[in-house]
Amino acid sequence: xxxxxxxxxxxxxxxxxxxxxxxxxxxxxxxxxxxxxxxxxxxxxxxxxxxxxxxxxxxxxxxxxxxxxxxxxxxxxxxxxxxxxxxxxxxxxxxxxxxxxxxxxxxxxxxxxxxxxxxxxxxxxxxxxxxxxxxxxxxxxxxxxxxxxxxxxxxxxxxxxxxxxxxxxxxxxxxxxxxxxxxxxxxxxxxxxxxxxxxxxxxxxxxxxxxxxxxxxxxxxxxxxxxxxxxxxxxxxxxxxxxxxxxxxx
Amino acid sequence: xxxxxxxxxxxxxxxxxxxxxxxxxxxxxxxxxxxxxxxxxxxxxxxxxxxxxxxxxxxxxxxxxxxxxxxxxxxxxxxxxxxxxxxxxxxxxxxxxxxxxxxxxxxxxxxxxxxxxxxxxxxxxxxxxxxxxxxxxxxxxxxxxxxxxxxxxxxxxxxxxxxxxxxxxxxxxxxxxxxxxxxxxxxxxxxxxxxxxxxxxxxxxxxxxxxxxxxxxxxxxxxxxxxxxxxxxxxxxxxxxxxxxxxxxx
DNA sequence: AAATGGCAACTGGTCAGACCACTTTATGAA
DNA sequence: TTCATAAAGTGGTCTGACCAGTTGCCATTT
Numbered sequence: 001x002x003x004x005x006x007x008x009x010x011x012x013x014x015x016x017x018x019x020x021x022x023x024x025x026x027x028x029x030x031x032x033x034x035x036x037x038x039x040x041x042x043x044x045x046x047x048x049x050x051x052x053x054x055x056x057x058x059x060x061x062x063x064x065x066x067x068x069x070x071x072x073x074x075x076x077x078x079x080x081x082x083x084x085x086x087x088x089x090x091x092x093x094x095x096x097x098x099x100x101x102x103x104x105x106x107x108x109x110x111x112x113x114x115x116x117x118x119x120x121x122x123x124x125x126x127x128x129x130x131x132x133x134x135x136x137x138x139x140x141x142x143x144x145x146x147x148x149x150x151x152x153x154x155x156x157x158x159x160x161x162x163x164x165x166x167x168x169x170x171x172x173x174x175x176x177x178x179x180x181x182x183x184x185x186x187x188x189x190x191x192x193x194x195x196x197x198x199x200x201x202x203x204x205x206x207x208x209x210x211x212x213x214x215x216x217x218x219x220x221x222x223x224x225x226x227x228x229x230x231x232x233x234x235x236x237x238x239x240x241x242x243x244x245x246x247x248x249x250x
Numbered sequence: 251x252x253x254x255x256x257x258x259x260x261x262x263x264x265x266x267x268x269x270x271x272x273x274x275x276x277x278x279x280x281x282x283x284x285x286x287x288x289x290x291x292x293x294x295x296x297x298x299x300x301x302x303x304x305x306x307x308x309x310x311x312x313x314x315x316x317x318x319x320x321x322x323x324x325x326x327x328x329x330x331x332x333x334x335x336x337x338x339x340x341x342x343x344x345x346x347x348x349x350x351x352x353x354x355x356x357x358x359x360x361x362x363x364x365x366x367x368x369x370x371x372x373x374x375x376x377x378x379x380x381x382x383x384x385x386x387x388x389x390x391x392x393x394x395x396x397x398x399x400x401x402x403x404x405x406x407x408x409x410x411x412x413x414x415x416x417x418x419x420x421x422x423x424x425x426x427x428x429x430x431x432x433x434x435x436x437x438x439x440x441x442x443x444x445x446x447x448x449x450x451x452x453x454x455x456x457x458x459x460x461x462x463x464x465x466x467x468x469x470x471x472x473x474x475x476x477x478x479x480x481x482x483x484x485x486x487x488x489x490x491x492x493x494x495x496x497x498x499x500x
Numbered sequence: 501a502a503a504t505g506g507c508a509a510c511t512g513g514t515c516a517g518a519c520c521a522c523t524t525t526a527t528g529a530a
Numbered sequence: 531t532t533c534a535t536a537a538a539g540t541g542g543t544c545t546g547a548c549c550a551g552t553t554g555c556c557a558t559t560t
Binding site for chain 4: 293295297300314318
Binding site: 065066 | 513521522524
């Protein structure tokens with residue numbers, strides 16, 4: 001039957017991968033040179049290179065100019081990344097895109113929480129809120145998260161819970177501890193505390209609109225603060241395209 | 251300090267990835283041809299191919315012989331489920347949860363589109379809108395989707411694009427063709443057309459608030475309509491896990 | 501007018517061979 | 531022995547050619 005005619009490069013990538021997995025090639029171990037592989041597998045070097053790039057993309061190998069390619073360290077981290085995460089991580093702009101979306105969803109969560117929170121929900125939110133009040137800034141990050149999570153779950157919309165959870169994970173991958181860096185700064189902390197209070201009270205009083213407004217403003221404020229800090233501390237990082245190697249010699 | 255002279259292929263891969271993000275390229279969307287990319291980025295086609303293989307390895311793109319390369323679907327992966335699609339599929343209630351979230355995000359998308367749409371975006375939205383106007387209800391589903399997609403992408407927030415795409419996929423998995431079932435009903439169609447017109451005009455006039463309100467109302471209206479229909483046709487389905495749509499008229 | 505078939509003109513897939521840039525190693529002079 | 535240097539080996543890039551699917555256009559046929 002029709003075998004779909006798999007591209008050779010794809011096949012070679014798989015072969016090399018199997019060679020690594022089955023064939024005893026250990027991490028750090030050097031794999032044959034491109035020219036050698038091409039010869040041994042009976043394909044052109046271009047194909048081998050494309051296959052190696054594929055494997056590099058998969059995180060299977062590392063390549064060093066003039067030295068060779070090596071089997072990558074395999075880290076069996078449980079926190080596997082979805083393609084979505086891969087796509088976004090590393091791009092600074094993404095952080096603000098994420099915050100832009102969160103701004104909306106946290107607002108909605110707060111609104112729904114104000115409408116739907118059961119007495120148990122209210123109790124949990126209150127507990128989280130109180131814990132957050134009496135805590136040092138270091139622990140604060142986790143408590144802050146707990147507070148917001150309690151609110152989101154009080155919305156009783158599992159989709160919302162899940163999406164916000166994903167967005168938070170993405171944020172953590174994009175830039176670690178940015179939020180944490182924010183906390184210590186006194187004036188910010190004061191403002192954030194105030195936001196939290198507003199959100200909390202609105203939900204408790206069952207005022208959907210106020211809750212939404214407060215939560216939205218909260219995220220936006222955090223976002224803007226981060227942007228300011230970034231612009232002050234690393235003005236324009238912009239990992240721009242590497243200029244084509246410019247002949248510095250002569 | 252020494253910048254280690256990053257390989258061009260690596261840089262190009264990142265640039266293309268960025269092109270997907272900044273350019274707001276949506277899943278399924280075609281990316282420029284290899285020859286075109288090579289020309290535009292001032293490198294050889296080999297480099298572009300290696301970069302594309304890298305991206306393919308990362309799961310960012312899919313490539314088809316003779317057709318081109320496309321932004322990969324983030325959602326569907328046989329064994330590797332997105333965090334999102336874990337629990338939900340099959341539960342009718344989820345549909346309304348999804349719509350509840352969409353309501354918010356579509357609103358935001360419309361607002362941002364009104365603020366950020368370039369002339370090219372406006373042109374595309376107009377084209378989609380016009381196409382939708384002069385079409386029979388059968389084709390309408392796809393055109394409706396195209397219209398909303400154009401708006402979302404005009405928001406220039408890739409995160410928003412992907413999240414909404416995921417939500418839509420989830421909706422399709424939850425219940426097929428619900429929206430399509432809605433269209434034929436004359437009174438609904440009239441209303442929906444009117445909503446679309448409002449959204450369209452607000453974006454074109456650059457009125458963020460109005461655009462957001464209109465888009466939010468639109469989704470909410472669709473949601474409520476579906477709920478009514480459902481309650482009429484299958485009274486009380488509520489939170490029961492609805493296995494596959496076994497549709498027998500009666 | 502509609503269906504058919506075939507010919508461009510796209511697109512990606514593969515190959516060959518040539519250089520360039522970097523690392524390691526062997527070489528040979530001090 | 532030491533050390534600079536050449537040589538050899540490795541990955542990095544370019545060019546241009548050709549093969550192989552896909553798609554749309556258009557004349558032909560029905």
